[in-house]
Amino acid sequence: MLEVEGLHAHYGRAHILQGVTLSAAQGEVVALLGRNGAGKSTTMKAIMGLVRPTGGRVRFQGQDVTGREPFEIARQGLGYVPEERRIFTELTVMENLDVGRQPPRAGLAPWTPERVFALFPSLGAMRARPGGRMSGGEQQMLTIARTLMGNPRLILLDEPSEGLAPVIVERMAAAILELKREGITVLLSEQNLHFARLVSDRACVLEKGAIRWEGTLAALMEAEEVRAQYLSV
Amino acid sequence: MFENLLVQGLSGLASASSLFLVASGLTVIFGVTRIVNFAHGSLYMLGAYLAWTLVTNLPRGHFGFWGGVLAAALIVGVVGVLIEVLLLRRIYKAPELFQLLATFGVVLIVQDLALMIWGPQDLLGPRAPGLRGATEILGVRFPLYELFLIFVGPVVLGLLWLLFHRTRWGTRVRAATADREMVGALGVNQRLLFTTVFFLGACLAGLGGALQLPRESVNLQMDLAIIAEAFVVVVIGGLGSLPGAFLAALLIGQMQAFGILIFPKITLVLAFLVMAVVLILRPYGLLGRPPASAHAAQVVEPPYPPPSPAFRALGLATVAVALLLPPFLGDFALIVFTEIAIMVLFAASLHFIMGPGGMASFGHAAYFGLGAYGAALLVKHVAAPMEIGLLAAPFAAGLAGVVFGWFCVRLSGVYAAMLTLAFAQIAWSAAFQWVELTGGDNGILGVWPSDWARNKLAYYYLALLLCLGATLLLRRAIMAPFGYALRAGRDSPLRAEAIGMDGFRIRWVAFILAAVAAGIAGGLFAYAKGSVFPTYMAIPRSVDALLMVLLGGVQTLSGPIVGALAYTWIHEQLMRLFELWRLLLGAVILLLVLFFPQGLAGAAQRAAEKRA
Ligand SMILES: Nc1ncnc2c1ncn2[C@@H]1O[C@H](COP(=O)(O)OP(=O)(O)OP(=O)(O)O)[C@@H](O)[C@H]1O
Ligand SMILES: [Mg+2]
Numbered sequence: 023m024l025e026v027e028g029l030h031a032h033y034g035r036a037h038i039l040q041g042v043t044l045s046a047a048q049g050e051v052v053a054l055l056g057r058n059g060a061g062k063s064t065t066m067k068a069i070m071g072l073v074r075p076t077g078g079r080v081r082f083q084g085q086d087v088t089g090r091e092p093f094e095i096a097r098q099g100l101g102y103v104p105e106e107r108r109i110f111t112e113l114t115v116m117e118n119l120d121v122g123r124q125p126p127r128a129g130l131a132p133w134t135p136e137r138v139f140a141l142f143p144s145l146g147a148m149r150a151r152p153g154g155r156m157s158g159g160e161q162q163m164l165t166i167a168r169t170l171m172g173n174p175r176l177i178l179l180d181e182p183s184e185g186l187a188p189v190i191v192e193r194m195a196a197a198i199l200e201l202k203r204e205g206i207t208v209l210l211s212e213q214n215l216h217f218a219r220l221v222s223d224r225a226c227v228l229e230k231g232a233i234r235w236e237g238t239l240a241a242l243m244e245a246e247e248v249r250a251q252y253l254s255v
Numbered sequence: 256m257f258e259n260l261l262v263q264g265l266s267g268l269a270s271a272s273s274l275f276l277v278a279s280g281l282t283v284i285f286g287v288t289r290i291v292n293f294a295h296g297s298l299y300m301l302g303a304y305l306a307w308t309l310v311t312n313l314p315r316g317h318f319g320f321w322g323g324v325l326a327a328a329l330i331v332g333v334v335g336v337l338i339e340v341l342l343l344r345r346i347y348k349a350p351e352l353f354q355l356l357a358t359f360g361v362v363l364i365v366q367d368l369a370l371m372i373w374g375p376q377d378l379l380g381p382r383a384p385g386l387r388g389a390t391e392i393l394g395v396r397f398p399l400y401e402l403f404l405i406f407v408g409p410v411v412l413g414l415l416w417l418l419f420h421r422t423r424w425g426t427r428v429r430a431a432t433a434d435r436e437m438v439g440a441l442g443v444n445q446r447l448l449f450t451t452v453f454f455l456g457a458c459l460a461g462l463g464g465a466l467q468l469p470r471e472s473v474n475l476q477m478d479l480a481i482i483a484e485a486f487v488v489v490v491i492g493g494l495g496s497l498p499g500a501f502l503a504a505l506l507i508g509q510m511q512a513f514g515i516l517i518f519p520k521i522t523l524v525l526a527f528l529v530m531a532v533v534l535i536l537r538p539y540g541l542l543g544r545p546p547a548s549a550h551a552a553q554v555v556e557p558p559y560p561p562p563s564p565a566f567r568a569l570g571l572a573t574v575a576v577a578l579l580l581p582p583f584l585g586d587f588a589l590i591v592f593t594e595i596a597i598m599v600l601f602a603a604s605l606h607f608i609m610g611p612g613g614m615a616s617f618g619h620a621a622y623f624g625l626g627a628y629g630a631a632l633l634v635k636h637v638a639a640p641m642e643i644g645l646l647a648a649p650f651a652a653g654l655a656g657v658v659f660g661w662f663c664v665r666l667s668g669v670y671a672a673m674l675t676l677a678f679a680q681i682a683w684s685a686a687f688q689w690v691e692l693t694g695g696d697n698g699i700l701g702v703w704p705s706d707w708a709r710n711k712l713a714y715y716y717l718a719l720l721l722c723l724g725a726t727l728l729l730r731r732a733i734m735a736p737f738g739y740a741l742r743a744g745r746d747s748p749l750r751a752e753a754i755g756m757d758g759f760r761i762r763w764v765a766f767i768l769a770a771v772a773a774g775i776a777g778g779l780f781a782y783a784k785g786s787v788f789p790t791y792m793a794i795p796r797s798v799d800a801l802l803m804v805l806l807g808g809v810q811t812l813s814g815p816i817v818g819a820l821a822y823t824w825i826h827e828q829l830m831r832l833f834e835l836w837r838l839l840l841g842a843v844i845l846l847l848v849l850f851f852p853q854g855l856a857g858a859a860q861r862a863a864e865k866r867a
Contacts, residue, residue: 092440093440093444110437122442
């Protein structure tokens with residue numbers, strides 16, 4: 023579904039991604055792990071075209087999308103949920119969902135406001151509320167819901183558990199597993215190993231802009247030296 | 256008395272409507288694209304001219320008039336689309352000042368095109384069919400057309416509200432106003448969105464202009480006259496806020512209507528004073544919000560590289576020519592050389608706050624002009640000799656720098672640019688309207704150098720000495736700890752504050768130094784020309800300074816010098832050789848912005864780096 027090969031990216035002169043290679047198969051949940059500043063968010067932005075890659079390839083559903091405009095990539099069925107959430111604070115919940123709406127995609131049951139409210143019931147109770155007057159957890163749900171309205175085949179989820187209360191984290195994990203059941207592929211960036219274990223099939227460990235380790239989560243739990251070297255703070 | 260007030264109040268409302276039409280387009284465009292469109296006044300002017308052509312050629316009657324007005328608005332909308340697609344689309348990521356300059360280039364081009372098509376004379380349009388007469392309101396006769404205009408404003412506001420809140424397009428536009436990158440990541444084609452927004456904004460400007468047809472004559476000064484007011488309205492209302500623009504239009508409309516009764520002498524200043532006060536109290540306008548933090552990657556400017564040997568040799572050669580050639584030159588060439596020396600200092604002073612300081616100024620001519628007036632006023636009122644005048648120049652400009660700078664350095668980006676523009680307009684209006692003191696439009700004549708410097712060659716060396724000296728001092732300051740602190744504040748303001756630098760104080764001092772230097776240039780300019788006029792502080796002169804800096808390159812030390820040399824030369828040639836020099840100058844600006852965003856010195860440096 024998604025293949026990233028030797029991806030490079032710069033901010034100004036700083037060489038941030040130094041050849042990231044990873045892939046995700048249809049229906050898989052892949053966790054991108056790494057410390058603060060490892061380059062997780064930058065990887066996602068480079069896949070999405072928000073940061074222009076300076077080398078390497080991104081293929082989505084067999085098509086080369088490297089360096090395409092974000093809106094074109096989004097229209098191919100790649101959804102992006104940013105770390106900072108970036109809710110439109112002036113717009114109501116319904117309007118936020120409306121901005122994300124895209125035409126239905128063959129083979130996927132189209133997302134409607136009713137369906138996303140079924141996934142995140144608390145949102146359904148605040149349809150007319152402006153995004154700026156929602157709690158952090160509610161905003162996190164809204165940002166995922168907004169991306170779902172675009173009927174993505176794959177979602178890039180940047181640290182969905184960050185700053186959430188434990189109860190909400192559990193709910194978030196349930197929602198991700200629900201998406202997986204729908205056949206949606208998920209690439210998720212995480213620092214919270216516990217959360218990653220709840221939902222992911224596979225992990226890629228990022229450090230200084232390159233993938234250093236790859237394997238199942240069970241294998242990662244075994245590999246104590248990998249965790250010590252790349253994940254513990 | 257009461258009747259008088261009522262008529263003034265109603266006329267104020269009618270003007271507010273017209274102002275709102277223009278300002279609404281400007282604010283909508285800014286909200287989404289973050290571009291302050293200087294050319295918006297030109298679109299307004301085009302609307303008026305096109306409406307004149309259409310209405311006078313179409314059959315008389317309702318269809319001819321209203322059809323002509325609407326068609327003019329739509330054609331202007333298409334012109335707006337052309338501007339967006341051909342120009343703005345390429346510079347959305349450029350710094351604000353580039354965008355302002357590019358749209359100013361469009362202003363120049365449209366001015367000359369309109370002159371070519373419609374000629375220099377004022378054009379009078381027909382009155383609106385069905386709204387020719389007057390009606391009686393509380394015993395006062397009031398023109399029907401004005402009454403009609405009073406209603407147009409609120410109706411347009413209502414329609415725009417519906418458009419933005421009840422359509423999917425409007426929802427997307429509001430979302431893009433908050434975070435356009437995110438909207439793109441959700442699959443919305445921002446380009447198309449921006450183009451449609453520009454179409455709407457341009458239509459509104461065109462409609463505003465077309466509706467003026469029965470009210471006033473159509474002329475070539477309409478563009479800058481309205482854009483200055485529209486900026487004021489939009490900034491007071493809060494950039495990007497429609498209801499804010501409406502409120503501010505009402506405020507300014509009323510202030511101008513009653514201002515004429517109460518302070519006929521300072522009507523021009525009044526609007527800018529209000530704007531300055533609002534920006535000081537509410538930096539983002541009445542209903543505006545602080546801009547959402549930019550999510551785009553910010554690139555930190557590299558430090559200044561040491562000049563290459565070739566470059567250094569070129570610099571020394573320039574200085575040698577400046578020192579040794581003049582004794583062999585005639586008077587005319589000496590005048591040009593003197594002017595170039597002055598412009599180098601003027602450009603260097605602006606560069607000082609723009610380059611290392613990272614602050615935008617769209618009103619640097621204020622300090623140049625105040626320097627000139629500081630000297631000239633002493634000559635006029637106390638017959639002071641040149642030596643005193645040249646001392647007074649930097650003092651006057653520096654004083655203005657202390658006051659204006661204190662406000663301006665608190666803001667950043669377009670808001671700072673707008674505030675500096677407002678202060679420059681205040682200085683300009685004072686010089687223009689305070690006739691007793693400044694002679695108004697006639698300026699101050701007879702500002703001649705002392706006897707020993709009256710010879711053109713002597714005056715040239717005096718100017719060269721002062722300008723070169725001040726320019727070198729500014730360069731020293733950039734390389735001194737003060738300059739490092741200034742650049743640190745520009746690149747990472749939070750970190751600079753965290754290690755105990757007082758960013759505000761540093762920027763303020765830089766602003767004052769720049770004003771002082773510009774004042775020296777202005778004083779020298781006054782004695783070189785022998786006269787002083789309000790145009791020394793007008794928008795075009797501020798643009799001259801910006802062009803010199805940008806032509807040279809903001810992030811190079813030699814930029815302002817290269818820029819001043821190149822610009823003064825280009826300007827001179829264009830004005831001498833071509834009648835349509837504005838058109839060409841506009842084209843030069845566009846080429847510069849599109850193809851040499853690093854300026855000439857920057858481009859040369861790049862080329863040298865590549866070869867190395
Ligand atoms: N806009 C930017 N400009 C310059 N450097 C940046 C920018 N954004 C990120 N960086 C740098 O790029 C590196 C990778 O950042 P990135 O945000 O991808 O890390 P991350 O793995 O997502 O970290 P976190 O877990 O904290 O979110 C960091 O060193 C960071 O300082
Ligand atoms: Mg991150």
